[in-house]
Amino acid sequence: MTATAVAPAPAASSAVDRVRRARRRPARRVRLVLTALAAAACAAVLVRVLLGEYVVALADLVPILRGEPLPNAPGASFIVMEAKLPRALLGALAGLAFGAAGAMFQTTLRNPLASPDIIGTSLGASAAAVVALTTLDAQGLWLPAAAVAGALAVSLLMHAVGRGTGLAGQRMVLVGIGIAAMLSSVIQLVMTRTSIQDAQAALVWLTGSLARATWPVIGLLAVALVVLAPVLALCARWMRLAELGDDLSTTLGVPAGRARRGLVVAVAMAAVATSATGPIAFVAFLSGPIARQLCGGRPSLWAAALVGAVVVVLSDFAGDYLIPDVNLPVGVVTGALGAPLMLAVLVTAGRAGKA
Amino acid sequence: MTTTTLTPASTDVAGPRTPAMSARGLTLSHAGRTVVDRLDLDVPAGQVTVVVGPNGCGKSTVLRGLSRLLRPSAGAVRLATDGAEADIWSLRPKEFARRVALLPQSPPLPDGITVVDLVGRGRHPHHTLARRWSAADDDAVARAMHATGTLDLADRHVAELSGGQRQRVWIALTLAQETDVVLLDEPTTYLDVAHQIDVLDLLRDLNRRDGTTVVMVLHDLNLAARYADHVVALREGRLVGCGAPADLVDEDFVARVFGLGSRVIADPVTGSPLVVPAPTHEQTGATP
Numbered sequence: 001m002t003a004t005a006v007a008p009a010p011a012a013s014s015a016v017d018r019v020r021r022a023r024r025r026p027a028r029r030v031r032l033v034l035t036a037l038a039a040a041a042c043a044a045v046l047v048r049v050l051l052g053e054y055v056v057a058l059a060d061l062v063p064i065l066r067g068e069p070l071p072n073a074p075g076a077s078f079i080v081m082e083a084k085l086p087r088a089l090l091g092a093l094a095g096l097a098f099g100a101a102g103a104m105f106q107t108t109l110r111n112p113l114a115s116p117d118i119i120g121t122s123l124g125a126s127a128a129a130v131v132a133l134t135t136l137d138a139q140g141l142w143l144p145a146a147a148v149a150g151a152l153a154v155s156l157l158m159h160a161v162g163r164g165t166g167l168a169g170q171r172m173v174l175v176g177i178g179i180a181a182m183l184s185s186v187i188q189l190v191m192t193r194t195s196i197q198d199a200q201a202a203l204v205w206l207t208g209s210l211a212r213a214t215w216p217v218i219g220l221l222a223v224a225l226v227v228l229a230p231v232l233a234l235c236a237r238w239m240r241l242a243e244l245g246d247d248l249s250t251t252l253g254v255p256a257g258r259a260r261r262g263l264v265v266a267v268a269m270a271a272v273a274t275s276a277t278g279p280i281a282f283v284a285f286l287s288g289p290i291a292r293q294l295c296g297g298r299p300s301l302w303a304a305a306l307v308g309a310v311v312v313v314l315s316d317f318a319g320d321y322l323i324p325d326v327n328l329p330v331g332v333v334t335g336a337l338g339a340p341l342m343l344a345v346l347v348t349a350g351r352a353g354k355a
Numbered sequence: 356m357t358t359t360t361l362t363p364a365s366t367d368v369a370g371p372r373t374p375a376m377s378a379r380g381l382t383l384s385h386a387g388r389t390v391v392d393r394l395d396l397d398v399p400a401g402q403v404t405v406v407v408g409p410n411g412c413g414k415s416t417v418l419r420g421l422s423r424l425l426r427p428s429a430g431a432v433r434l435a436t437d438g439a440e441a442d443i444w445s446l447r448p449k450e451f452a453r454r455v456a457l458l459p460q461s462p463p464l465p466d467g468i469t470v471v472d473l474v475g476r477g478r479h480p481h482h483t484l485a486r487r488w489s490a491a492d493d494d495a496v497a498r499a500m501h502a503t504g505t506l507d508l509a510d511r512h513v514a515e516l517s518g519g520q521r522q523r524v525w526i527a528l529t530l531a532q533e534t535d536v537v538l539l540d541e542p543t544t545y546l547d548v549a550h551q552i553d554v555l556d557l558l559r560d561l562n563r564r565d566g567t568t569v570v571m572v573l574h575d576l577n578l579a580a581r582y583a584d585h586v587v588a589l590r591e592g593r594l595v596g597c598g599a600p601a602d603l604v605d606e607d608f609v610a611r612v613f614g615l616g617s618r619v620i621a622d623p624v625t626g627s628p629l630v631v632p633a634p635t636h637e638q639t640g641a642t643p
Contacts, residue, residue: 015497015506016490022471022509023493110463234484241479243465251422251459252532253452253480297467297512 026296030303033294037306041092044313048088052321054079086213090276091313091330093221094210095283097273099308100232100301102284103291104266107299108242108259111173112345115285116151116270119176122284123183124154125274126205130187133202134194144220147275148268154179155267159260172260208280208331210316217276224272228265235262236301243299280331282338283308289345311337373435375400375536375568376421376443376455380430383413383420390416392592393430398536398585400436403562403569405583407576409613413592414572415460418540421570422457423448436535436568452480456529460540464513470524471509474499477531499530502561519550526557537561539571543578551575555582576613580604580628588612604628 050056056064056076063070064077102115116122128150129143136142157179158172187206191199204212238259241249246256270284290311291303312330315337319328374397383391391413398404398421406414419425421432423443432443436454443451456477465473477499478492500506503523508516513524522542529537542558543551559582562569573579579586580600588595588608595612596603609617609630616633623629 012497012501015501016493018506018509019471019493019497019500022469023475025510026469026472237479237482240465240476243463243468244476245459245463247424247457247459248462248476250424250448251452251455251457252476253449255448292466295467298472299466 026298030295030298030300033291033303034300034306037291037294037303037310041306041309041313044310044317045088045092048091048313048317049080049084052084052317054084056080056084086215086218087210087316088313090213090218090221091210091316092309093218093225094273094277094280095287095307095309095312096305097221097225097269097308098280098284098312099287099291100229100305101266101270101273102286102308103288103299103301103304104232104236104239105263105284106288107301108239108263109170109173110243110245111170112285112289113177114173115288116267117279117281117284118180119158119173120154120178120180120183121151121176121267122270122274122279123180123187125151125271126279127183127186127190128153129275130190130202130205133205134190134198141220144224144272144275148271151267151271151274152264154183155264204278204329205274206278206331207329207335208274208278209329210277210312211329212276221272221276225269228269228272231265232269232301235265238262239301278331280312281335282342283311283334286338286341286345287311373400373440374398375436376432376434376570378417378420378430378432381417381420381427381432382429383416383425384428385416385425389428390592391420391589394589394592394594396587396594396597398568398570400535400568401562401566402584403559403582404571404585404587405579406570406572406587406589407574407579407612408589408595412589414589415540416592417589418457418538418570418572422455422538423451424457434536449480452532452534454534455536455538456532456534457538458525458529458540458542460544462525468513469510470505470513470516470527471496471500473513473524474505474527474531477528480532495533496527496531499527502530503527503557518545519547519553522546522550522554523557526554530561534567536568536570539569541572541574543573543575551578558582576604576609576630577622580630581622581625600627604630 050058050061056079060070060073060076061080064080070076098117102117105114105116105119106112113119125147128146132142132146154176158176161171161175184206187202191202194202238254239262241252241254242256242259244252249256249259287304287308288299291307292299295303311334315333316330319330319333322328376398378394378396381391381394381396382389394417396417406417408414416425420427426444434441434443434446434454474496475492478488478495481492482488497506500509503526505520505523505527508520508524513521516524526542539558542554546554555578558569558571561567583600585597586600586603587597588603590612596608604619605628606617606619609615609619615635618631618633619628620631621629
């Protein structure tokens with residue numbers, strides 16, 4: 001026998017160079033896309049703040065942000081600081097959260113349908129918030145707390161049903177779609193039973209809107225994202241293995257259940273965002289596939305987050321000004337845009353599956 | 356060699372070597388049904404072991420039991436590589452993943468992934484929270500890709516490769532894991548005969564060169580007899596026989612394992628046993 005346990009000789013340096021180069025090329029493209037998307041997100045926020053019915057000059061923006069008085073445009077400061085900027089920022093933050101959460105779900109569960117707005121996590125947050133709002137008169141921090149609790153409860157239920165089967169991911173998605181249908185009827189029920197004022201407030205939880213943009217809400221969402229983003233980055237490593245299927249993920253050192261437990265971070269992200277804006281339709285669902293197209297086929301959480309921000313901010317802008325004298329909530333615009341795009345995604349996913 | 360090696364050069368020691376993996380009383384159940392029943396099995400270190408048996412005999416389930424994908428309902432599997440012996444379930448997932456690799460039958464392919472990226476996934480067990488990708492990883496990936504002849508494909512998308520190339524890339528992933536034991540579940544499925552031989556030659560070369568212990572499930576008894584150092588035959592979840600193909604595979608063996616009448620002759624190319632099945636229906640093959 002000639003078999004030996006000697007450590008293999010190092011690879012030829014030309015081979016190593018080749019590996020390095022091949023690894024770097026897609027990474028470069030992703031970096032480029034991320035830079036472009038970040039610029040686009042900033043541009044979208046600027047457009048939202050400066051343009052519209054009340055146009056603010058770019059030169060005036062810095063003094064306004066500094067709180068200096070503007071003698072030539074006395075109302076500008078109020079409009080920017082109390083209406084336009086909060087809306088733009090809340091839209092951007094919520095978009096980031098929905099985009100990242102959606103991409104994380106879709107990639108980990110290997111299913112384009114598995115985004116929080118389709119499988120009931122966002123609706124879990126909505127339903128809990130609506131119930132808290134109408135029956136317990138919840139205010140302030142209690143609303144997001146109820147939303148996160150609702151989303152977590154739904155996710156745990158999906159996880160429990162899928163547990164221990166070879167098709168856990170697939171089952172989670174199917175169960176989630178069922179739960180989503182159930183929860184939206186819960187919300188409808190609450191709305192028909194409650195006072196007209198409460199129903200008006202609860203409507204936000206069905207369509208998603210940036211009308212509640214106030215600085216405390218923005219601050220809360222920003223803090224939540226700053227805390228959750230690094231954790232999400234860590235869980236993204238598990239996601240990369242979950243993409244290889246439950247078996248390989250396990251034999252590479254990440255038991256499949258653990259990768260799915262990492263989704264709890266995405267759940268929290270989507271829930272906090274939902275508690276601030278309501279479930280903005282299709283943003284979580286579509287940001288991932290759009291980002292993937294831009295990145296040359298590879299899913300990227302950060303690109304998806306930025307796509308989400310751009311989509312929400314621009315949709316809100318369009319909802320305000322597209323149809324004269326009608327202010328559409330952002331969720332209506334993304335819903336109208338999203339439905340045809342969803343069909344496109346499903347059709348291409350079906351084709352890829354066959355090939 | 357002029358250098359003195361103090362490492363236990365296991366191969367030179369006469370007598371039976373410690374098996375790389377050994378199962379004792381291994382019972383594996385799936386959905387309440389016992390698929391593998393009290394199996395005793397040794398995987399000889401540094402050899403190619405092939406598990407054979409009829410459909411549904413529990414071949415793949417055994418591989419799942421060896422690779423920690425299925426927790427035994429009774430019995431245990433012990434792993435003895437790197438001079439450390441332990442029950443496989445006592446190891447941490449990553450520690451186990453540095454010692455045993457598995458290639459499942461048809462793992463899902465991540466969207467838009469390139470060859471080099473996919474092979475790089477095999478390095479995960481060697482990473483920690485603090486230490487991510489390093490030069491050692493580039494080196495391991497380059498070696499795995501060189502060994503499988505996939506270097507030229509490095510920046511291609513895996514989805515656009517042919518079946519044979521794709522299988523080489525998956526094998527490269529398991530090699531990049533740098534384990535002493537590599538388990539493969541039907542690595543030749545969906546491949547034409549030329550690519551089947553190509554993949555099996557590749558695996559045997561790896562075994563001969565690096566001393567990697569290879570365990571694979573194969574459907575084709577003739578390929579098993581040709582490539583195995585050690586054959587393990589199962590039927591209905593029980594061990595029917597094990598040993599070197601030349602000692603094990605004969606007409607009686609084929610009848611016991613597959614319930615098939617046959618003639619077993621010496622393969623004119625390799626000398627290994629070659630099973631020529633007898634017709635199962637009276638008329639076939641006897642056309643006037």
